[in-house]
Amino acid sequence: MKLYLRRTLLAVCVSLTGLVTQAQTVDVPAAEKLISDSKCTKCHSVDKIKDGPSFKKTAEKYKGKADAEAKIFTHITTGPMVEVDGVKEEHFKIKSKDEAGIKNAVRYILSR
DSSP: OHHHHHHHHHHHHHHHHHHHHHHTOOOHHHHHHHHHHTTGGGTOOSSSOSSSOOHHHHHHHHTTOTTHHHHHHHHHHHOOEEEETTEEEEOOOOSOOOHHHHHHHHHHHHHO
C-alpha cells in the first residue's frame, strides 16, 4: 500500500510540474507583436530605461511575487495614472481584448 501511495504521489508531482512549466511558456513572437502594435515600446524597452521602466527592471521588481502576473495584467488593461517627468498622465492600455494574448505579453515582460 505504501509503495502504491508513493508512486501515485510521484505521478501527481510530475504531472503538476509539467503543468507549471507549460503555464509559464511564452510565445515570444506573438508577445513582441502585441507589445509593438500597442505602442508599448514608445515608453518601454526590454533592457533600456525610457519614459517607463524597462521590462528587465519590471521583471526584477516582481520576481518571486505570487501576484506579479495579476498586477501587471491590471496595469496594462486599466490605464492607471502614471507619473512621467513629474507630469501625471494615463498609462495606455494594451490594444487587445484577447485575454490569453495579454497574459502571454505579461509573461514575456516577466521573463526578461
